[in-house]
Every structure is written in structure tokens, then in C-alpha cells.
Amino acid sequence: MRGLTVDALNPNVLKVQYAVRGELAIRAEEYRERLETSNHGLSFNKVISSNIGNPQQAGLDQPPITFNRQVAALMEWPALAELAKDVFPADVIARAKGLQEEIGSIGAYSHSQGVPFIRKNVAKFIEERDGYPSNSNHIFLTSGASAGVTLLISLLISSPKSGVLIPIPQYPLYTATLAYYSGVGIPYHLDEEAGWATSAPDIEASIQKAVKEGIEPKALVVINPGNPTGSLLDEPTMQNVVRLCEQYNLVLLADEVYQSNLHSPQTHPFTSFKKVIRALGSPVPLVSFHSISKGVTGECGRRGGYFECTNISEDVIAMMYKMVSVVLCPALGGQVGVDCMVRPPRPGDASYPLWKAETDATHAALAQRTKTMAARLNALPGVSCVDSPGALYLYPRIRFPETAIEVARKAGKEPDALYALELLEETGICTVPGSGFGQKEGQYHYRLTCLCPGVEEYVSALERFHHGFIERYGGL
Amino acid sequence: MRGLTVDALNPNVLKVQYAVRGELAIRAEEYRERLETSNHGLSFNKVISSNIGNPQQAGLDQPPITFNRQVAALMEWPALAELAKDVFPADVIARAKGLQEEIGSIGAYSHSQGVPFIRKNVAKFIEERDGYPSNSNHIFLTSGASAGVTLLISLLISSPKSGVLIPIPQYPLYTATLAYYSGVGIPYHLDEEAGWATSAPDIEASIQKAVKEGIEPKALVVINPGNPTGSLLDEPTMQNVVRLCEQYNLVLLADEVYQSNLHSPQTHPFTSFKKVIRALGSPVPLVSFHSISKGVTGECGRRGGYFECTNISEDVIAMMYKMVSVVLCPALGGQVGVDCMVRPPRPGDASYPLWKAETDATHAALAQRTKTMAARLNALPGVSCVDSPGALYLYPRIRFPETAIEVARKAGKEPDALYALELLEETGICTVPGSGFGQKEGQYHYRLTCLCPGVEEYVSALERFHHGFIERYGGL
Numbered sequence: 001m002r003g004l005t006v007d008a009l010n011p012n013v014l015k016v017q018y019a020v021r022g023e024l025a026i027r028a029e030e031y032r033e034r035l036e037t038s039n040h041g042l043s044f045n046k047v048i049s050s051n052i053g054n055p056q057q058a059g060l061d062q063p064p065i066t067f068n069r070q071v072a073a074l075m076e077w078p079a080l081a082e083l084a085k086d087v088f089p090a091d092v093i094a095r096a097k098g099l100q101e102e103i104g105s106i107g108a109y110s111h112s113q114g115v116p117f118i119r120k121n122v123a124k125f126i127e128e129r130d131g132y133p134s135n136s137n138h139i140f141l142t143s144g145a146s147a148g149v150t151l152l153i154s155l156l157i158s159s160p161k162s163g164v165l166i167p168i169p170q171y172p173l174y175t176a177t178l179a180y181y182s183g184v185g186i187p188y189h190l191d192e193e194a195g196w197a198t199s200a201p202d203i204e205a206s207i208q209k210a211v212k213e214g215i216e217p218k219a220l221v222v223i224n225p226g227n228p229t230g231s232l233l234d235e236p237t238m239q240n241v242v243r244l245c246e247q248y249n250l251v252l253l254a255d256e257v258y259q260s261n262l263h264s265p266q267t268h269p270f271t272s273f274k275k276v277i278r279a280l281g282s283p284v285p286l287v288s289f290h291s292i293s294k295g296v297t298g299e300c301g302r303r304g305g306y307f308e309c310t311n312i313s314e315d316v317i318a319m320m321y322k323m324v325s326v327v328l329c330p331a332l333g334g335q336v337g338v339d340c341m342v343r344p345p346r347p348g349d350a351s352y353p354l355w356k357a358e359t360d361a362t363h364a365a366l367a368q369r370t371k372t373m374a375a376r377l378n379a380l381p382g383v384s385c386v387d388s389p390g391a392l393y394l395y396p397r398i399r400f401p402e403t404a405i406e407v408a409r410k411a412g413k414e415p416d417a418l419y420a421l422e423l424l425e426e427t428g429i430c431t432v433p434g435s436g437f438g439q440k441e442g443q444y445h446y447r448l449t450c451l452c453p454g455v456e457e458y459v460s461a462l463e464r465f466h467h468g469f470i471e472r473y474g475g476l
Numbered sequence: 477m478r479g480l481t482v483d484a485l486n487p488n489v490l491k492v493q494y495a496v497r498g499e500l501a502i503r504a505e506e507y508r509e510r511l512e513t514s515n516h517g518l519s520f521n522k523v524i525s526s527n528i529g530n531p532q533q534a535g536l537d538q539p540p541i542t543f544n545r546q547v548a549a550l551m552e553w554p555a556l557a558e559l560a561k562d563v564f565p566a567d568v569i570a571r572a573k574g575l576q577e578e579i580g581s582i583g584a585y586s587h588s589q590g591v592p593f594i595r596k597n598v599a600k601f602i603e604e605r606d607g608y609p610s611n612s613n614h615i616f617l618t619s620g621a622s623a624g625v626t627l628l629i630s631l632l633i634s635s636p637k638s639g640v641l642i643p644i645p646q647y648p649l650y651t652a653t654l655a656y657y658s659g660v661g662i663p664y665h666l667d668e669e670a671g672w673a674t675s676a677p678d679i680e681a682s683i684q685k686a687v688k689e690g691i692e693p694k695a696l697v698v699i700n701p702g703n704p705t706g707s708l709l710d711e712p713t714m715q716n717v718v719r720l721c722e723q724y725n726l727v728l729l730a731d732e733v734y735q736s737n738l739h740s741p742q743t744h745p746f747t748s749f750k751k752v753i754r755a756l757g758s759p760v761p762l763v764s765f766h767s768i769s770k771g772v773t774g775e776c777g778r779r780g781g782y783f784e785c786t787n788i789s790e791d792v793i794a795m796m797y798k799m800v801s802v803v804l805c806p807a808l809g810g811q812v813g814v815d816c817m818v819r820p821p822r823p824g825d826a827s828y829p830l831w832k833a834e835t836d837a838t839h840a841a842l843a844q845r846t847k848t849m850a851a852r853l854n855a856l857p858g859v860s861c862v863d864s865p866g867a868l869y870l871y872p873r874i875r876f877p878e879t880a881i882e883v884a885r886k887a888g889k890e891p892d893a894l895y896a897l898e899l900l901e902e903t904g905i906c907t908v909p910g911s912g913f914g915q916k917e918g919q920y921h922y923r924l925t926c927l928c929p930g931v932e933e934y935v936s937a938l939e940r941f942h943h944g945f946i947e948r949y950g951g952l
Binding site: 001002003004005006009010011013014016018020021022025031052054055056057058064069070072074075076079080083084087104105106107108109110111112123142143146147150154155156157158173176177180181218245246247249283284285293298299300301302303311312313315318319322323325326327328329330331332333334337 | 482487494530551552571585623632725760779798802
């Protein structure tokens, strides 16, 4: 027999690219293993995974929220309530008891759309956030936001001419999923000079160009706060985006997973697309995604999230339900995590003071590190970096010496991939080259997270490397 | 704007059918809600979800294993080790500590293929089971077996002419996934008269028929122990199946999620396809699936499982890795569940006596109920039922009165769907009609689980309903 070869596989699979866990991340894993041997011969003693927003990863410094984990432990082992009654706050024990009454065992499949009680709590959270009603039957709990995004893209791609507008730079889940389901990505560029702003006229120009090329635009993806940019949309821009969707009959896919990662909420607040659409009385079909992996929760490993459908008909929702039922249900641990995120302790609850202290510390540390890192990166020769008002990342732009560009091209690499590779090899810091997110021709970036054990050691290593790199390739 | 309508969706989505959570299951959910109101007007006072193998569902009687849940609680809240040190057995605390050292926080993303340490433990489990080496780099931890099956089907369908051989009756995940990814299901029938036996000559006839029709068979699915049939393959049959795969260059997809649900292991033991392939020295590419949702573990809600690749090249495995990395990683709670399944307490461990008592009780209850239910169903007029030696189900065949068949046809329903619907409405017992799994023309079945609170009440209700149904439609 011939066996199974790559060229016998689904050709779409070969086209999928996902740089966040691509070549560099694989090499970083190898280095991590080598570091455990005595003569590893590496010029660093730990790998810092700045390639992925993974707040609780070993070596990073965002601890889990105590309230969430105490509830989770009680869900696993309900008899713990008696054992822990003098240790766990009363509201934790009451919360877990309430959830147990609704869920039963977390070892059982739930409703495929997620536990009805938890979906009702999500609806209340959305209502409080936006001031408009939310219907729990239009909410789907998911295994992280990625599962929801994948489902929606796969539902909307009805032919190889179906297109989805995606911001450039973008989180590569979108291009990967489009490649997998034979859809066409229609890029629209964010404006780096204006702090990675979104421009409705630029989006419209992209729509018109795609239509001329025979593409049928079906949906528009907006990531707000941005990934990798950290930018936040203002309400007038959001209104213009909604009107565009109306005009071109587009489904709006709002990736809002960083909605609580705000570093300057006074000057750069978050507004949901749900609120804007309801305020405008717009009929635009909207699916908005949220997750427990980011924010102050940072519980990536639980795989929890949700999406809410607005202006989507019941028969389309029935199709979504059918599709999620094939894979049975999202993980219950993630669903409980969603409940904790949308129902945090309130003032007066026994858990509140600790919850407040923990979440304040996480917000403050992230805001401070982002600011410091942006300032120090901006002071480097050839580097300019928008000081992100949100999310977990910086996306600095780098001007390279001509020699570096030539050397990279000769090795068949993008120059920013060469830079990120040498950064990893010299410092153990793993980032993602801008070519993985998309960038304008001739421009180069990389994405790094602002999650790190201490900013001084981390940024100093970045600085030393950068100076050495520029010098090594003949200077700017 | 026109909004989003069903006819604008991916046409494959419209074709997907998944009866296990189809019309009946949705109606059962509605009844469950109605039962909470005072004047529900239903002729039963609880819904029994016999449509799905969900051992820990409220009202069923397979409790979680204490060892697994104590480890899980410690993973959520490591400080519990101190609090519980006089309550939790020492091996539980040591196990959780070991896992914490390897994993770190279970709130962090793991390696996309699953925690390396847990994959190594899976490899050891497979080696002990089969007596042949297993490579942890060829094992992928998954969110339940379904996620793995979906991935493999999507990888293997390289054109709309790609076919996958599936047993009839089959678990509808396979036909659903094939419809979604534009593949062709090539049915091969199991032999009900021979206890739902698998026949290599019948499979070969199906292959040849498909090839004549221009289909390219790419893979063969075997479900062993069977779902919905509960049958077990013997080794000579397995060898013949492997040789067929060699001859026709097929990837063998072995769904072995019920491998520890054996009711008569002396007469009907389980042998893995991995073992058969290694014993034959066969080059057949094999992917075998396992899960924590079934067996004595029954932890459906955690969404844990794995697949092992045998005779699959590194470049194909790299493609699988790329695809799983797009959705980041399987839920850590499920991964920890897999570790507990493959490393249960051993004789001499403090947890062993309780673990043994709990798992013995689960095995015995299931075997006893299956036997009793099969005997009583077989005593009903027009019913014949293979006494399943494995898995969680019975799949009785029913002969219907002509009137029932006519009434069903007039209502645009399959006769077995009519039967299952009336069964739900009269007794609250939710099953799945055989038309959801596939059956020979003119034959009718339904699937019900052998998970139930007490066999007497459950089977008596089935019997009363059956007699009434036959009488109502004019007798046999």
C-alpha cells in the first residue's frame, strides 16, 4: 500500500497558516526541553513565551482569581463545602451550591448551547453592560472564542467566492479559518499613524475592490480592542461600520475578547457593537464573541467563552444549534468559568475585597508594563510603537538595515521572521513576526505580549538584542 | 438590508443531520422545562434521557469516580492539599502535586497537542494494553473523541469524490461530519442476525460498488465496541479488515471509545486495532480514538479524549498539529481527566480499594441492566434485540403494524420516529429512532441507553407503551 501522504490530504489544510504557534513556537518548545538538560549550550536560561496571550503560563505573572478557583474546586468535589466551610468565604460556597443545583454533575454533557442558567447570567451581564435586552436563547457558550469564530466562518462561507472582511493586521485565526473553509479574506488596513484606527471609507474601498473581482462579501470582522494592535474603536467609527454593514448586507463579527483589558478606560473606553446597533435601531446581523481566556480572568486552559447573536433569525440559530450539537457541548469547566466572569463578587460579598485587590493589581500591572515597554521600545533606533490602550500586546514597527533584508530574502524568510528568530535564539524571548498578522508591503513588525515576570529584565534583553541586531547587519 | 437567511449559509450545513440531539431531544428539553410548572399536563413526571450516553446526567446512576474528582479539585485549588491532607488519600495528593509540577496552572494553554507528560502517560497505558510501543509525539489529546474524529474526517476529504466507509448502523457523528466537509459516506452493513457482526467481504463489496460509482475510498471507520450495536469484533475479523485496508490503501479510523464497557469480557474481550496491526506487521495507517466520556469514567462534561496515530508520517502529523494549534489546546480539565483514566490507582495505593469498589459497581450495574433489558425487550411482541456484550446501548428491532407504517408515512415521518415520538410523549423516555443511525430498507429500530436509575420502572414503562402502541395501530 502507498500509505497516507500529505498530498492526499484536504488541500485547504495545506493552505492554513497560523503563525502564533508556528515555526518559532515549535522551536521555543524544543529550547524549553533542551534547557532541562545540563549542557544545553543555549545563551539564555529560560524561554519567555511572548508569542501568545497566555496569562497564567509558568513564568508569567497573572495569577488566577481566587474566587473563580474556589468555585471551580467545589464544582469538582461538592463534599469540599463541608471541609472548607471555615476557609472558603460564604459567597463562594453559596455560588457553587447554586450552580450545582442548576448543572448537576459537571461530568455530564450539558445542553449543547451551554447550561441554560449560565446563559441567562450571560444575558444579564450583557444587559447591564449595554443597557439593552439580551436573550439567553441567542447566546451560545463555546470552548473559547476560537470555537465560535470557526463555527461562524464555516457557516457563512457558502461558496469559494464568499468573502469576509478582515483587518490587517489581524489575529491569524481568521485567515486560517477562511483558508480551511475555502473562503476569501478581504483585507482592510488599519491606520498605524492614527494609532491603528479603523476607517469606514477604507473598508468600503476594500468591499468595492472585492466585488469588482467577483467576490461576494458576506461578513465583516472587527477586533475591538484590537489584536495585535490594542486599539479601541470610538463610537462614531462604530456607527459608520454598522451603516456599511447595512449598506452591503454584511454580518458583523465582533471579536470583543479583550473588552476588559483597558489600560486607560477614561480616554479609551470600550463600547460593544451590540450597544451601538441597538442604539441605532439597526437591523445588522451581529455575532459578538467573548472569552474567559483574556481580561483579568485569564483562564485560557479552561476553554470557555460565548457568542451572542443579535438580529439573527431563529432558523439560522437552529442551524447553529444543530452544528454545535454534533460535538455535544462545550467543556463544563469553561462554562463555570464564564459564569464566574459574568457574575463576579459584588461589594458587600465576603469575596469582594480579595477579588477587587486581585483584579486591580492585574489591571495596574498590565497598564504599567504596556506603557513602560512602549516607551522603551520607542526609544530604540528604527523602532516605533503605538502605545496600546487595550488588549495584551504591543505591535512595534521596525525599520531594518538593507543587509538584514537581503540576508532574510536569501534565506527565503521575511525580514521580521529573521529578526524574531534571532531574538529567540539570543534571548529566549518568543514573539510572532508581523508577517503572521499581515502588514503593508515593505513594512515590518512583530507582536509581543505585555505579560512578563518583570519588565526590566525582559525589556533590557529586547534592547540589547535590538542594538546588536542593527549593528550586526551594518546599522541603519 | 436583507439580513442573514438560511439559504445564504454554507449549503453543507443544511445537509448535516444529527439525530442524537435532534427533534426528539429538543422536544424532551421542552418537556423538562414544562415539568417545572404546576399544571404541565404531561402524562409523566420526569424525562429520562435515554437518547445519549451521558452517565452522570441527573436522574441516572453512574457517579463520578472519587479519585478523579479529588485530583481535579486539587488542580483547581492547589492550596486545598493542606486543608484536605487528613481527608484525601495520600496518593491523590501526590498525584495532583506531580501533575501541577508538569502542567503549572490549569488556567494556562498547554501544548496544542496536549500536555507532553500526560501524552507520555497515555503512551504507557497503550503499551501496557497492547504489548507494543507507543510514541507520545503521535498522540493528540482532544476535547472528547468527537473533536478528533471531526479533525480526521476533515483532513481526509480531499475532494467531493472522497469517500469514507461507515458501518450501518453508525453513530451519526460520521455522516454529519462527512456532510459538513463534502465527503461521501460509503455504507457497509453489519449483520444483525449474527449479533451485528462486521464482515470483511461485505465491506469489500461496498468498496467495489463505490469505486464503480466514481468514489475514491480514503478511509474505513470501525466502531468497536459498536455504537449503537454494542457488538465486539473478534481478532480474525479485525485481521481481515486490516488486510482490506492494505489492499485498498485505506486509513483505518478505529472508534474505540467503549473499550472498557465490556459486559462479558471472558467471551467478548476487546482487542485494539493497534495491537492487531502491530501483530500483523501491517503498514496500514491507523488513527484510534478514545475518550473519558464513556467507560467507568463517564466524564462527558470535561470533554477529554485522545487519538493515537500509527503508521502515519511525520509530515502528516505536522499538518494535524497545525490544525489543532489554530484552536489553541484541548481543555485542561479534560486532559487531567485523561491522565486519571490512563493512570488509575493501583493495588497498594490508598485510593485503590474505593476506586475498585466504585468501578466494579459501575461495570456490574451496566452489565446486569443490559442483560435484563434485552431479555424483557425480546419478550415483547414484534421486538427482537441483540443482547449487547459492550458499550452503553441496546438497539432493538421492531416490527410495526401496517397501520402504524401508513400513519407515519402520511405524517412524513419514519415509522420508528413515530414510535419514538409517542414513547416520549407517553412515558418521558427519550430515545433515538433507528433512522438516525441507518438501517436496512423496511427495517425499524431505536437506540436506548442502558443508563437508568432503576431498571424496573424504566422497562415497565417501555413495555406498557409498546403493548399500547401495537394495539392502538391494530396489532401485529
